[in-house]
Amino acid sequence: MSNDTVGRSLEPLLTTHEIVIFCGSGGVGKTTTAAAAGLEAVVRLGGRVLVLTIDPAKRLADALGLEGIGNVERRVSDEVLRAAGIEGRGELYAAMLDTKASWDDLVLRHAPNEETAYRILDNRMYTTVTGRFVQSHDYIAMERLFELHSSGKYDLIIVDTPPTRNAIDFLEAPARMAEFFGGRLLRWLTMPYRVGGRRGARLVNFASRPFYQLADRVLGQQFLQDIAEFFLNFQSMYDGFVARAKSVEQLLHERRTSFVVVTTLEDAPLREATFFCDALSERRFHLGALVLNKILPDALCDDDNRDAATKLLDEADSIACDLAATGAVELADQPRTARVLRAAAQTFRDYSVVAAREAELRKELSHVPDIVAVVPALEDDVHDLAGLRIIGTELFSS
Amino acid sequence: MHPTPRGVEAGRLDLLDRRLLFFTGKGGVGKSTVAAATALLASERGKRVLLVEVDAKGNLTDFFEHPRVGFEPVQVQPGLHIMQMRTDASLREYLRIHVRVPVLGGVGPFANVLDFVANAAPGVKEILTIGKVCWEVGEAIEGRAPWDLVVVDAVASGHVIAQLDSPRAIRELVQVGRVREQTERMSELLASPEITALNIVTSAEEMPISETIDLVASARAELEVPLGAVIINRLLPEPFTRADEPVVAALRTPPAADLLATRVGSGAEAVLDAVALAASLRRSRAPHLARLRETVDLPMVNLPYLFAHDHGLRALHQLADALGEELDP
Numbered sequence: 001m002s003n004d005t006v007g008r009s010l011e012p013l014l015t016t017h018e019i020v021i022f023c024g025s026g027g028v029g030k031t032t033t034a035a036a037a038g039l040e041a042v043v044r045l046g047g048r049v050l051v052l053t054i055d056p057a058k059r060l061a062d063a064l065g066l067e068g069i070g071n072v073e074r075r076v077s078d079e080v081l082r083a084a085g086i087e088g089r090g091e092l093y094a095a096m097l098d099t100k101a102s103w104d105d106l107v108l109r110h111a112p113n114e115e116t117a118y119r120i121l122d123n124r125m126y127t128t129v130t131g132r133f134v135q136s137h138d139y140i141a142m143e144r145l146f147e148l149h150s151s152g153k154y155d156l157i158i159v160d161t162p163p164t165r166n167a168i169d170f171l172e173a174p175a176r177m178a179e180f181f182g183g184r185l186l187r188w189l190t191m192p193y194r195v196g197g198r199r200g201a202r203l204v205n206f207a208s209r210p211f212y213q214l215a216d217r218v219l220g221q222q223f224l225q226d227i228a229e230f231f232l233n234f235q236s237m238y239d240g241f242v243a244r245a246k247s248v249e250q251l252l253h254e255r256r257t258s259f260v261v262v263t264t265l266e267d268a269p270l271r272e273a274t275f276f277c278d279a280l281s282e283r284r285f286h287l288g289a290l291v292l293n294k295i296l297p298d299a300l301c302d303d304d305n306r307d308a309a310t311k312l313l314d315e316a317d318s319i320a321c322d323l324a325a326t327g328a329v330e331l332a333d334q335p336r337t338a339r340v341l342r343a344a345a346q347t348f349r350d351y352s353v354v355a356a357r358e359a360e361l362r363k364e365l366s367h368v369p370d371i372v373a374v375v376p377a378l379e380d381d382v383h384d385l386a387g388l389r390i391i392g393t394e395l396f397s398s
Numbered sequence: 399m400h401p402t403p404r405g406v407e408a409g410r411l412d413l414l415d416r417r418l419l420f421f422t423g424k425g426g427v428g429k430s431t432v433a434a435a436t437a438l439l440a441s442e443r444g445k446r447v448l449l450v451e452v453d454a455k456g457n458l459t460d461f462f463e464h465p466r467v468g469f470e471p472v473q474v475q476p477g478l479h480i481m482q483m484r485t486d487a488s489l490r491e492y493l494r495i496h497v498r499v500p501v502l503g504g505v506g507p508f509a510n511v512l513d514f515v516a517n518a519a520p521g522v523k524e525i526l527t528i529g530k531v532c533w534e535v536g537e538a539i540e541g542r543a544p545w546d547l548v549v550v551d552a553v554a555s556g557h558v559i560a561q562l563d564s565p566r567a568i569r570e571l572v573q574v575g576r577v578r579e580q581t582e583r584m585s586e587l588l589a590s591p592e593i594t595a596l597n598i599v600t601s602a603e604e605m606p607i608s609e610t611i612d613l614v615a616s617a618r619a620e621l622e623v624p625l626g627a628v629i630i631n632r633l634l635p636e637p638f639t640r641a642d643e644p645v646v647a648a649l650r651t652p653p654a655a656d657l658l659a660t661r662v663g664s665g666a667e668a669v670l671d672a673v674a675l676a677a678s679l680r681r682s683r684a685p686h687l688a689r690l691r692e693t694v695d696l697p698m699v700n701l702p703y704l705f706a707h708d709h710g711l712r713a714l715h716q717l718a719d720a721l722g723e724e725l726d727p
Contacts, residue, residue: 026425026554027606058608267709269426271457297675299668308665312658319661323654330648340645343637348672350635350705379678381604 007371009398010260013288014041014156017258019149019251020288021159023170024262025272029293032382033262033375033391034160035060039092040392046089047155052145054097054162063384064094071098073148084385093154097162102140110240111233120233138162138170139177139245146248171252171283178245258288261369265292265358270365277369289371291395292362296377300355305348312345413626413725414440416595418535418587420550420623422558422613423599424606428631431709432599432701433551434461435717439725441478442718445546448534449480452527452552452561458482461714479545485526492529496576524564525581532565532584535593555598555613562588562596562623588623595626600690602630602683607690614694628696630687632703634680637673646673699724 014020014037022034031053038051050073061069065080073095081088104121111117120126141162149157161170251257259280263273273290280287299305312319320338323331331337375394382388413419413436421433430453437449448471451458459466464474469487471479531550537543553561560567565581565588572578588594598613600606610628617625638646648654650670658666691698701720707713 027427027601268430268457297671300672302665302668304663305665305668308662309669311662312666312669315661319658322657322661323649326653326657328648328654330644331654333645336642337645340638340642340649343642344646344649344669344673347637347676348669351672351676353705377675377679379675380682383604 018256036388036391038158042088042090042092050093050154053160110237139173174245174249296355309345309348316341418594427601429599437549439718448545488526488530591624597626607686629699
């Protein structure tokens, strides 16, 4: 199953980039893989490494001593690392994305003055939009990344991306945000205010435009007034905001940023991973590596092993008889031994079918980046530093 | 907030007798598969089913080995239609039906604005999605749409509260007018335990179970939508009893191990390795399942891991059968 044309270790990728963004569909082990890569970089490469995560498993966060971690990055203490037998050459930091807090920071930074900032922060529309609705997460994750990167405090930032409905949503979020603020819709919505202008912001021209006539019938005037006010205030941040969104987008495209796509060899996640690899290339992002996670052992596909399972199944009774003759007390109950042998053989066959399907899907992989790392199926969920090291070792093995 | 009466939640699992079933869950647990299997089971039992795909992936029809469909429902199996949610189409339909605005074959700046509003304006996507779903259910109840049951493959658990709560969020923002009345009607429909149930799909792993527990708590606190069942998907079989464990251990030690190698070849060890892997995978899941069962008092539906297939119509039939047996024990 080895593929000689591609490398297996993430090490060169993590050495030569400042930002590495882990993406993939939900449930493939993205968060754990990103954390493991960060820890391994600290151990082997040194430097200051930050893992920006979205929602780590509670047990994992606890194991890292990061209970209640929030928007502000926090260092994983040397004691925690040493307790797990890890002598890091560098420093490991972690931060968890808090969407609402990040939006508030952004408004405070870009509003022309404090008064406008607080008018926006208190607006009902704003609270609803930033707190409840989905798309805002994608943009703010990238925005936060930009901010952390430009702080210059870290040699390497590893990002665990938010679970998006659509894998490319967060890539396009900065562009969409810029478009939104520069867009015609916003000008339209705020036009009555700007026309009313000096004579006090009355909604003078509402009724003359088909859009407003329609919107008024459907939504009522108060709502439109709220929305216009919100957008008018928001528009005061236009320049700063658009410039910022463009910088964020540019950073994602730069040479120092790379992407790692994580997937299992199951039908649906793999299809999404393939789609994502293509989307990255199309948009000229740097696709650095593919991580195949939770992969079953090759031994399950071995013909000799399959033959052994078949024989066990066919000859269970007679083998059980021979085993009883060895005198081992545990094997004295022949019917039980025969049943266990059959169950063992059946279990092997069940997993063998899955492993064969994985191997098949792996062969079909097109558009493979230069590095394909493979992490085997582990016997337990990873919930401590030792578990992260096991994954990290696989990610760095060549 | 009006908590759902306990008796309804804990009573007979009459899922298929309701009119509107949402399925959510953490990404990767098989939420779409379970929604599709439920729709298939209901249609096999003679219901006329509309299966609505809300996530933008557009691959729900793959389970039925049928080409992709759009906003217009298409029959993929006897008694089973599928539609893919498209919020721009939903907005146009809304304007055509309710505002009687002739929406202008999609030209000009007006159409651009409509598309922008439908796809990009925050919050609008959610209400257009839920609005369309509720519209179909309402029409069906009035006998004007041919569905006994609408099954929604909803967004993942992190987003589902925002989606299901959107009628109320809009109501808070919009004080008067037609939209306000309509969102009130939507909320009533969503809150009725005879009509609606939100079901959570999970697998027996740490994160999906934690999300399920969190979602049950936040759904009870923030939503009026009644909870249905927790579906535990991809449960691994238990090939051995505790009493078998010494037998397995003895098989790995001499002289039994040598004898096995002689009888079936060197592969015997690999077979027992696979058994060890399977056993520990299963064992690592047990505490999470226990935590779920202790914390959540909803009916639990168990679905097996399918080794032989992981997609396609055969797999879906197997799951629908397993689901049927769980629903009528």
